[in-house]
Amino acid sequence: MLFTLILKQLKMLSRNKQPLIILLVMPLVLITILSNALGSIMDGEEEQAIQANLVIIDDSSWDQEKDAIVNFLQQQGLTGPALESLLLQFEKNDPAHILKNNILNSDEIKKYIKVEDKQKADMETLREDMKIDGILRIPANFRLDYIETAYFNKQKLLDLSLYLNQENEIRASIISSILTEWQSEYTKFLALSNAGVSPEQILNNQTSVEKIEQVLEANERKIPASIYYTVGMLVMFALYIPSFLAGFALQEVQWKVYDRILLAGVSPTWYTLSIFITGSLVAFIQQIIMLLFGRFALGIDWININAMIITIVSFSVFIGSLSALLTTLQFRTKTDGIANLFNGLVITVFSFLGGSFFSIRDLSETLGKIGDFTPNGATMSAILSIQKGQDLSVIWPFMTVIYVLVIICILLSIVFFPRRGVAE
Amino acid sequence: MLQAINLSKKFKTKEVVKQVNMEMPAGESIGLIGPNGAGKSTTISMLSSLIIPTSGEVLWDGKSITKDPDPLRKKLGVVPQEIALYPELSARENLAFFGRIYGLKGELLETRITEVLMKIGLSDRQRDIVKTFSGGMKRRLNIGAALLHRPSILIMDEPTVGIDPQSRAYILETVKQFVEEGMSLLYTSHYMEEVELLCDKVYIMDQGEIIAYGTKEELKELVSSNQTIELRVNLVNANFEKALTNQLPTAIVRTEEELLTISMPKNEEPLATIFAIAAENNVVITAAIVKVPSLEDVFLHLTGKALRD
Numbered sequence A: 001m002l003f004t005l006i007l008k009q010l011k012m013l014s015r016n017k018q019p020l021i022i023l024l025v026m027p028l029v030l031i032t033i034l035s036n037a038l039g040s041i042m043d044g045e046e047e048q049a050i051q052a053n054l055v056i057i058d059d060s061s062w063d064q065e066k067d068a069i070v071n072f073l074q075q076q077g078l079t080g081p082a083l084e085s086l087l088l089q090f091e092k093n094d095p096a097h098i099l100k101n102n103i104l105n106s107d108e109i110k111k112y113i114k115v116e117d118k119q120k121a122d123m124e125t126l127r128e129d130m131k132i133d134g135i136l137r138i139p140a141n142f143r144l145d146y147i148e149t150a151y152f153n154k155q156k157l158l159d160l161s162l163y164l165n166q167e168n169e170i171r172a173s174i175i176s177s178i179l180t181e182w183q184s185e186y187t188k189f190l191a192l193s194n195a196g197v198s199p200e201q202i203l204n205n206q207t208s209v210e211k212i213e214q215v216l217e218a219n220e221r222k223i224p225a226s227i228y229y230t231v232g233m234l235v236m237f238a239l240y241i242p243s244f245l246a247g248f249a250l251q252e253v254q255w256k257v258y259d260r261i262l263l264a265g266v267s268p269t270w271y272t273l274s275i276f277i278t279g280s281l282v283a284f285i286q287q288i289i290m291l292l293f294g295r296f297a298l299g300i301d302w303i304n305i306n307a308m309i310i311t312i313v314s315f316s317v318f319i320g321s322l323s324a325l326l327t328t329l330q331f332r333t334k335t336d337g338i339a340n341l342f343n344g345l346v347i348t349v350f351s352f353l354g355g356s357f358f359s360i361r362d363l364s365e366t367l368g369k370i371g372d373f374t375p376n377g378a379t380m381s382a383i384l385s386i387q388k389g390q391d392l393s394v395i396w397p398f399m400t401v402i403y404v405l406v407i408i409c410i411l412l413s414i415v416f417f418p419r420r421g422v423a424e
Numbered sequence B: 001m002l003q004a005i006n007l008s009k010k011f012k013t014k015e016v017v018k019q020v021n022m023e024m025p026a027g028e029s030i031g032l033i034g035p036n037g038a039g040k041s042t043t044i045s046m047l048s049s050l051i052i053p054t055s056g057e058v059l060w061d062g063k064s065i066t067k068d069p070d071p072l073r074k075k076l077g078v079v080p081q082e083i084a085l086y087p088e089l090s091a092r093e094n095l096a097f098f099g100r101i102y103g104l105k106g107e108l109l110e111t112r113i114t115e116v117l118m119k120i121g122l123s124d125r126q127r128d129i130v131k132t133f134s135g136g137m138k139r140r141l142n143i144g145a146a147l148l149h150r151p152s153i154l155i156m157d158e159p160t161v162g163i164d165p166q167s168r169a170y171i172l173e174t175v176k177q178f179v180e181e182g183m184s185l186l187y188t189s190h191y192m193e194e195v196e197l198l199c200d201k202v203y204i205m206d207q208g209e210i211i212a213y214g215t216k217e218e219l220k221e222l223v224s225s226n227q228t229i230e231l232r233v234n235l236v237n238a239n240f241e242k243a244l245t246n247q248l249p250t251a252i253v254r255t256e257e258e259l260l261t262i263s264m265p266k267n268e269e270p271l272a273t274i275f276a277i278a279a280e281n282n283v284v285i286t287a288a289i290v291k292v293p294s295l296e297d298v299f300l301h302l303t304g305k306a307l308r309d
Ligand SMILES: Nc1ncnc2c1ncn2[C@@H]1O[C@H](COP(=O)(O)OP(=O)(O)OP(=O)(O)O)[C@@H](O)[C@H]1O
Pocket: A423, A424, B011, B016, B034, B035, B036, B037, B038, B039, B040, B041, B042, B043, B081
């Protein structure tokens, strides 16, 4: 029964051009336009801040230093297979090698940093290139010095030089956070060595690329225009669903099909419940389409899928309850006045306050706070927080707002439902 | 049996149905006729449990339907005056929806749909979207949608308005078959000939009241003391009409384009007077017929107005 009613409502939606245009085509077009046109204004240089350019000038290489290293090991009294195996381990644990091949080569880190490898370049000329955010210079005998210091307790000065272009702080900070983490990894080796731990034991203590990834993720992701407007349009256009469903319901009353439904023994409660479920379902599908569009057309990488699902399911439930409420109110007034008012005024005000068009917080902190109490604003803030990389726990205050609104809508639907029948 | 007992309905202060008493015994076919706004549809809505009477009762097998409409609803099929269908769905989808909400499903639903489509003659158009249907086809589907659950009592509210004579004949034939198969029928119409064809008993309603009731024969008895004269004239003339009413005080005159209908007591011999008045007013009478009474005349006699505007 419920399924029959829901299926019929879905058919009505899908066979009318207007809902398809307003619920799908318009938001997709707007997302595309806004994230491209306003994207450059909004993101400015920050879009590129996501990816920092690092140049590594390596004045040396393992092969170039190999002879010197073998020489040094022989001086330490090592020969034959012992020397060979240690040499192999050292090569594998060479910090420069780890930095270039493990850390900077990880997929996650590559998103944030682009590396150019140069040999014997002039640091001064590179510094003038404003596109470069950081230059790391590895000195000529870095590898040998490192081995001596790390494994043989000889206090050599590891003379790495790092230049950061402070023009863009965010990009510079990405580079410095990666390199700091790297440095702290290999200085840990140095500390272990100083504490008298043998080279073999130190080598078992593996450097973790993941740790650096975590450091990067803990850094808040910057929200680019594409994410901002996808979310903005997603929450705004879901608000059009209730008036379509309420409009269809009113049509059913006017066409007298509602009489037929009543005569078949379907109670008004079941009927309203079917609208609630249809509204939730359509909102969910619509949001999923928007998110997939963001993913595949705009290349957005949505993170924390669990939190995203909780958020959009909650917002969908709200859309369902609002659909039920608008239907009830239209049944009571027997005109589409309320749905029109909702479409014309309420959605505009809510979208404005909720920040669908621009971040209202930039205008006024108070308006921003008020916006978080609109269903769309709460949902948008929740999704953006998730996408900044914050924990699941940030969404609970927003979800509280949503479910309080859900309860209000349901209670009002019950209060306002025309008990004496709609036919009169 | 479905009964209306002292049924009244007020919308705000306007009383549109007044103290109506009706009876629909099982297996009988009842007609309900009356002009626009008489309150027929409102009465039907109360009888079918869709609106609650202001006062009075509707009884189904002796029990009030206000408290528990379900036993009636299960047995009842209603064909509303409006086309109550989903224009964006196909004929078959519409029927499937209305069947499903009655709890039909699977094989049974499919056979019922096919059966109904046959009855209403729409089998070959079943996959088409209702929006694309002609008025007559929509009317037929509107009837079909009330039949899926095989009601034992069928209420039809002007099922033939606005369709061509061919479709109308088809629908009437179909409905007649239902009656012959033993279905109880309440049939509302502006068209007397439809009611004459289909119904055993007739209620006549005007301004919210039942003004006459009986078998067709009983009703015609009411006017058997009357005669109806139909005149075809070349040019209707207001003076002519006025003169007729003045000089024949017992007559009720009405005009419909070139057709003039005069209803008056049988014992008078008005033809000579009529022709004289025509000559005085330069009206040429091209044909004159003295008719036996029809339900239409009964109606005219009782209300002083035509059934249709
Ligand atoms: N919901 C309503 N609210 C107020 N008045 C109503 C309502 N429904 C019907 N009426 C009024 O009640 C009167 C009777 O209407 P009803 O539809 O029952 O007439 P009807 O006999 O079916 O006429 P028709 O032959 O034109 O269908 C009309 O004057 C109509 O305006």
